[in-house]
Amino acid sequence: MQFFSTVLVAASALASLAAAQSPNVLHFVSQDSTTRTLVFTAQEGLEQIPNLVLEGHSTVNQTMPNSWIGNVFSVSEGAPFVPGMLAEFRFNGFAGANYFDVSAIVNPNDIDGIKMIFPLSSSTPVSGCQTFPCSNAYNKWDDVATLSTDDTELVVLVGTLSNQRRRALARMPREFVTA
């Protein structure tokens, strides 16, 4: 018993050390000129994250609490305040990994908000698409679409790429796509 509790204490000390060294960060990248409000909804009892404003063609980075579970949708300036395409997250879940997906379940008609999520450092796996509807998202309750990564930083692409930019980006390596 003593042995196990010592191991557990050591393991949780290591886990919090790891968390302290590399915080969870979401990088929201706007792909067009629209200003949007990013609305965070935490699972009940977890820390509430204030809304963020994402200006057109800019990036905002949000540090996320350890073990946070919840989702984010975007509302374009001037548009009705309704939930849209969701970026769903579970940080520091099973095996310490971060889990994510793009979900069309609440509002599949939001084709202009959250688009794709992928790890900052590896660019795969990817959830979501540039154009909806798409099969690389969570579309029905029984879809198995949640992805995971050991990367603590995730990129969330928001807004609509112009066809011109889309063609240019298709020829570029990923690091330029997300810059």
Ligand SMILES: *[C@@H]1O[C@H](CO)[C@@H](O)[C@H](O)[C@H]1NC(C)=O
């Ligand atoms: C957000 O993070 C990226 C990648 O680390 C960095 O290049 C960028 O400067 C940051 N943006 C802001 C607004 O802090």
